[in-house]
Amino acid sequence: MRLNLSEDQELMDATVRRFLEKEAPIAKIRAQYDLAEGCARDYWREFCALGWPALLVSEDLGGYALSGATAQDLAIVAEEVGRLIAAGPFTPTAVCLDALSKAGAAFGEVIAKVMSGEVIAAWAYAEAGDQWEPDALQTTARKTGGGVLLDGVKAYVEAGGQADYFLVTARAEAGLTQVLVPKGTANVVVTAAHGVDFVRRFAEVRFDGALLPESALVGPWAGADAQVRRQRQLALLLQCAESNGAVDCAFEFTVDYMRQRYAFGRPIASYQALKHRLADMLARIQASMATTDAAIDAFDAGSPEAERLVHIAKAWVGSKSSMNLSDLVQMTGGIGVTWDHDLHIYERRIAVNRALFGGPERHRQHVHRLISA
């Protein structure tokens, strides 16, 4: 969490935390493991009713601004979601609302429904084979007499099985194009995927000549490249903030346990062999928050540095979060590798976040490209 929140931001943070602690404590998350949908629609509507989706929407479409720095405000929610490994399509909702709001009033009705949590929108972006780069996308969009024709397969689509709408990022000859596809459109096949997260569900979405009217275009035809890069940055930033919340929370409960647990006559937290590692970990956690916030600030300011700073944040947070969680398991001891202990629920979310939108190694490559340019 950043260290100079405004009063409004503090209030929003407290509200979100109170809601999640009451409605989505970790015991409830456990109980949702076998739930195909991952989370109940009622819960999602109530979570959206806290108002955070409106931060992504321009005022003329029913949105509002808290600090005016959208990603900064949303990251507060993301970190709380991470702390409790909360369920629900948080990032897809944010990304889709950002795209729809920028596309304008034509999507007013859908925007209102996504904001209220009445419908769920998923971002159909990445493709099989761990493909997260805009340049690697192979799904195509073609204009025909009757509208826009989509062909291709989207993978790792978060909330794809529950989605009422898909924001599809596809390649037109001259550039990227985004199309809003309602569930049930002919020649669209959604297949649920398996995943390691307790409550996050993913799907594969196949488009075999799905035909959409031109009014389904989100933003300009073949002119969505910049917006797609923005969406990816936003998703990465929220993901980093979420991972930071998850690691911070796991760190807190593990350190508490280490104060209670006695070995050789004293709390294990008093042994330098362990507490020195906790000190290193605190440095990594605080640094993770620092780099995430710095990237968020650059993103919100529209700075040209945002690209490099987002890649740096993901490269750092992606690798350090899994390193931290794994070391927390080691310090917890045997109980930390059991099903009944909560740590693996955190490890699973961290593993998913590490991989989604490209692993740290991919982002490190981007950093290398940018510093050697």
Add this chain to the structure above:
Amino acid sequence: MESLEDFRRRARAWIEANLERRDPRRPLRTREENAALQAKLFDAGFTGFAVPKEYAGQGLSLDHQAVWVEEAGDYVTPQGYQVSIGMMMPTLLDLATEAVKKRHIPRMLRGEELFMQLLSEPSGGSDMAGALTRATKRGDSYFISGSKMWSSGALNAHYGLCLARVNWDVPKHAGLGMFVLPLKAKGVTIQGIRPATGEEAHFCIEYFDDVEIPAEYVLGGECEGWASAQRLLFHERNAVAGIGFGLGYQTSGERQAGGGWRADLVSLARKHQVLHDPALAAQIADNHIDSVVGGQLSARVNTGLVSGKLKGQWGSLVKLNQGLDLPGNAELGLSVAGADGVIWSGNAPGGETTNTWLRYRGNTIAGGSNEIQRNIVSERLLGLPREPADDRDVPFNELMKRRQQRQS
């Protein structure tokens, strides 16, 4: 108090009219040039931003100092005052008698007097409270005998803040005093310690033979030296981390690299034409990431200390992070330079990466080693229990006896 916006405008105008732009090709300035520049800033009212006016400061705040550092970032500012003004001056502000503050802080701010610290001893570095240097009171003065080691810059400094044992019959932390010791006085012998790089001595060893210090030059109470030393170390860690009173006093190289002593491996890799070497590319990128994130952590902690969200010794976390980051940087420097970093032809200077490697452990040891920082972070920031220690409640004399018995 002057608003930050007004101050920024005033500072910017003065800087543009009076300071030179930084030029990395220009050789480092001499001590005399730095002193002249420091005096110029002092005379114009751009030093001691958060120091009260009665000590010749500006009576403003650390936020004003941060604004100054932002505005002066691209300009040449004095080097060599990190210890004296960044660490010792705030310690004096916290602890010195009124007369000492009025006499010395103006001279420190103008760069006329340099202060440094005399804490570690030949017999103990990390275990600072085990000091054997002796302070004996005779009349209105204390007389110091013993020796100190690892003190930076003692050869050029005028005063050292010296931890010495006043009372030997109480536990070790309870018998120490902190004294402002005049380094040019009778009874002081200073020798440089040549570092492994073979460079000019930076650290020193000092011998004190009955050096007289008037009683008004005790910092804190006569036996409150341990608390005074903690205060000093707090300011030291902050200065090293580039926060608090020390903000802006790091060398320009440290600032550029995000607050450490790291080599810029991207430039180095370009020079050695290995920036795209598949065996090194990922590590070079990671190193750049570590450097950027280190600076971001320092900024975050600074923000937290200013907003009040963080309280206490968070400078230690930044110093620890630097200490975790430096080994990888130095070692990768060896890889990037390869054979040309250890063997070179011609008479031009070389071996910089090896020198960095030989030198950097100094930074993971000095100012509290990584291990000491880990104790501070885990015990003071996380509140974890201490390891049991068998020296805490025993009179120091008794400890000395036990040690002799064990060794005999």
